[in-house]
Amino acid sequence: MLIQFSVENFLSIKDKIVLSMLASKDTEHPDHLISETSRHYLKSAVLYGANASGKSNVLNAFWFMVNYVLTSHNQQLHKPIGRTPFKFDSQTPAQPSSFEVIFKTGGIRYAYGFSVTDKEVAEEYLYYYPNGRQALIFERKNTRDYRFTVDVDEQTILKERTSANKLYLSVASNWSYAKVVPVLEWFAYCQIMTKNSVADAYGLSAEQLKDDDYRSVIASMLRVADFGIQSLLIQETDSLLSLRKEKDLYPNIDAVHLVKNKNGQLIPYTLNMTEESDGTNSYFRLIGIVKKALDQGTLLVADEIDAHLHPLLTKHLVSLFNSREFNPNGAQLIFTSHNTNLLDLDILRRDQIWFTEKNEDTAATDLFSLYDFSVRKDAKVEKGYLIGRYGAIPFIGGGR
Numbered sequence: 361m362l363i364q365f366s367v368e369n370f371l372s373i374k375d376k377i378v379l380s381m382l383a384s385k386d387t388e389h390p391d392h393l394i395s396e397t398s399r400h401y402l403k404s405a406v407l408y409g410a411n412a413s414g415k416s417n418v419l420n421a422f423w424f425m426v427n428y429v430l431t432s433h434n435q436q437l438h439k440p441i442g443r444t445p446f447k448f449d450s451q452t453p454a455q456p457s458s459f460e461v462i463f464k465t466g467g468i469r470y471a472y473g474f475s476v477t478d479k480e481v482a483e484e485y486l487y488y489y490p491n492g493r494q495a496l497i498f499e500r501k502n503t504r505d506y507r508f509t510v511d512v513d514e515q516t517i518l519k520e521r522t523s524a525n526k527l528y529l530s531v532a533s534n535w536s537y538a539k540v541v542p543v544l545e546w547f548a549y550c551q552i553m554t555k556n557s558v559a560d561a562y563g564l565s566a567e568q569l570k571d572d573d574y575r576s577v578i579a580s581m582l583r584v585a586d587f588g589i590q591s592l593l594i595q596e597t598d599s600l601l602s603l604r605k606e607k608d609l610y611p612n613i614d615a616v617h618l619v620k621n622k623n624g625q626l627i628p629y630t631l632n633m634t635e636e637s638d639g640t641n642s643y644f645r646l647i648g649i650v651k652k653a654l655d656q657g658t659l660l661v662a663d664e665i666d667a668h669l670h671p672l673l674t675k676h677l678v679s680l681f682n683s684r685e686f687n688p689n690g691a692q693l694i695f696t697s698h699n700t701n702l703l704d705l706d707i708l709r710r711d712q713i714w715f716t717e718k719n720e721d722t723a724a725t726d727l728f729s730l731y732d733f734s735v736r737k738d739a740k741v742e743k744g745y746l747i748g749r750y751g752a753i754p755f756i757g758g759g760r
Contacts, residue, residue: 361394361401362659362692363462363469367421370457372414374446374724379418381405381692384711384731392682392709394690402712404681404693406702407727408745409716414725415696416554418716419663422694423554425459428476429547433530437523441476448723456482465546472529472543480524486543497539500528511539551649553662568648569594569613581647582615585673587640589615593630615640642669650677657689665695674699675707682708703742710735715750 361381368376383393383400393400409415424443435441446452460473471494474484484500498515499507503524508515514537522531533544569575575592582589593614614630621627633641646665653660660681666674674697680686681693702708713730730741733750744750 361464361657361690362694363401363464364460365422365425365462366458366460366473367418367425368458369445369452369455370421370424370459371417371444372412372446372718372723372725373417373421374449374452374722376458377418377725377727379405379694379714379727380729381694383709384729386709386711386731388705388737389682389709391684392712394692401692402709403687403691404678404695404708405712405714406678406708407694407696407714407716408698408700408703409696410718413716413718414727415716416663417725418727419552419554419661419694419696421459422661423552425461425474426547426550426552429527429530429544431530432525432527433534435523435526437525438479439525440478441480441525443476443478446724458483463546465542468542470543470546474527474529481527484528486529486540488539498528498532511537549656549658551653551658551660553646553649553660553665555663577651578647581651582640582644584676585643587615587636587643588617589640590618590628591616639669642667643673646677650680653691653693654680654687654689657691659692659694662693662695664697665693666697666699671699671701675702678702678707700742700745703745705735705737705739705741713741715745 363382364378364380366376366378367373381402383402392403394403407415407418428441443457445455445457454477456475456477458473458475460471462469462471464470469489471487472485475482480503481500482503484498486497486499487494488497489495496507496509501507506515506519506528515532518532518535518537519528521535522528529540529543532540569578569592575594579589579592582592593616595612595614611632611634613633615633615636617629617631618626619629633644636644646662649660649662652658665677669677678693678695681691703713711729711731715728715730717726717728718724719726730750735741735744
């Protein structure tokens, strides 16, 4: 469960911004919360903003963090880290980019963060709260200065295996150091769908779809979406199983449609998924990943989740995460959208709605929540957003 993500000096983000999944005092939609004894957390959050305001960059920053945690142990010596600092300032390119997540896994809260320059990891730390009190697992400053309070001998050996451009967390987990393995596993379970995504674009594999029960569940999710698809067939041709089209469509899957003939009889017809519409394939790409997140109770991060989808389908997908019935394991969804139909307090809580806005003077991205405004429970949020009451919309000037 993600509690908070923050980033500084990355892409269009100059100053530190914080995306919090900690619930506010808003009492609306209690079903939308993961509830504990004293705290409550959001099951979903949506980011709105004008084009080029930086909403995708918030998700890209999270992707960068996850990807670097999972891969930096393989980083070649002296290879550049590949981060992209804020460039509209003469000083920020030389300054570190910083990332932090606070999350819970296995019933324990963790706080992990790092700062990187183009060449090295400047700082890194991991704290956890096994008994409700903060305890240090490791702390790293000035690239090579480490502090350990547990397993000192074992961690001292691991730090010697960590070059300047590698994360200690990545190296230590690769050597199966028990205290950090749950942290790496949390990152590994995150599913991310952005242009730089590490997630499979489908979330469905040919092997999974060979299973009749699994294929039946996916087909039922397609039926709910009213695409006219009744069932799915998989072709067993080896050459087709390994083939992928440029659009990442599965040519080995056929969709079965039932169509009435002139006598009123339902006749089955099949279409290959490569022949289905962009909207159908967009939804098909999503549902495998959505099902996986809901089944495992993990985090799904998706940029423009509503691309090619009808607004009611987007609303349906979001409702799955906000539901107690369909999301009993506490899965979370964070996504960007231009679908203003979701800006409705009958659909989302005020603290679930976030905005990005580009500062006119600095060109830097700011991130803030609808909860930061004094918004009444009966407010017409969509209308207020479109007329600029909350910022985060494009200024369209006159042109010739």
